[in-house]
């Protein structure tokens with residue numbers, strides 16, 4: 001999963017990104033050898049892996065990881081190419097969801113580019129750039145389609161859709177809020193439009209406000225986000241930077257002291273999963289216990305395809321047991337004895353926490 005971090009200058013993007021990079025560097029079993037400087041990788045915390053790996057006496061645990069792309073430099077005027085703007089916008093095209101950092105902390109020492117703290121104005125500044133960029137791209141497409149449709153009537157639905165999308169943007173409606181048919185959804189996903197991507201606002205508050213349930217800036221952001229069906233995660237980027245340097249036990253103590261249950265980063269990861277409609281299935285054996293990400297609704301062969309394309313191609317069946325049943329049984333052998341392992345075919349829809357062994361022809 002790839003997420004892109006955007007936001008105005010001086011809102012706390014680098015602080016958050018550095019926390020992510022540090023947290024990733026500390027995490028064990030990090031599966032990538034080298035990464036680019038603007039990419040931070042973190043593991044998705046999954047308690048179930050520890051338990052599975054005990055049951056199977058696995059040599060290692062491999063969690064799912066998320067890549068965060070630091071897309072700095074998105075400023076007012078970016079869609080017109082200001083400050084390398086277009087280049088940054090193109091980076092956003094490659095991510096699955098946008099993490100939009102919004103300044104919700106007061107601090108006279110840290111200058112705001114627009115002179116005052118106003119989360120909604122900031123959000124709208126960035127959202128406007130994203131909408132203008134989409135508009136520009138769609139107008140170019142419209143120009144081409146108008147010509148092509150004369151010779152090829154089959155392109156008419158696409159042209160209609162493009163014109164509807166332009167209409168929405170002209171009314172300042174981000175494209176993700178539009179009601180679309182399945183057919184249209186399919187068409188639009190190939191356009192790679194920015195305002196079609198899911199958004200999570202990270203409300204960057206100061207340390208002492210983190211444990212408060214209500215806060216005027218956060219409430220404003222929540223109210224705004226609700227209308228667009230976007231998510232909000234309050235975070236203190238500075239605290240995340242501190243948490244990233246702690247080991248698991250220290251982290252727990254620190255969170256308790258702060259009066260919060262989970263780190264902001266963990267909450268951000270959870271929110272991304274929810275927003276993108278993702279679930280995890282698990283595999284386990286003496287070599288490794290591992291988590292895999294799929295979209296909710298994925299069937300067994302396609303889930304197997306995440307592991308290896310051969311599994312999808314040669315799929316025969318999947319032996320499936322829910323994580324909870326396996327824990328109750330205590331071991332795979334016991335679970336088999338008790339008939340808890342189900343044999344599922346190619347139409348089986350995977351569930352979160354399924355522990356799976358795929359059978360396939362090579």
Ligand code: GDP
Pocket residue numbers: 007008009010011012013014015016105106107110204205206207235236237238239
């Ligand atoms: P960027 O330009 O968006 O990358 O912003 P930075 O991460 O460089 O942050 C700008 C300034 O705000 C830095 O001096 C940070 O230390 C400060 N800052 C970032 N997050 C917080 C926060 O949660 N609380 C406070 N008080 N200051 C913060």
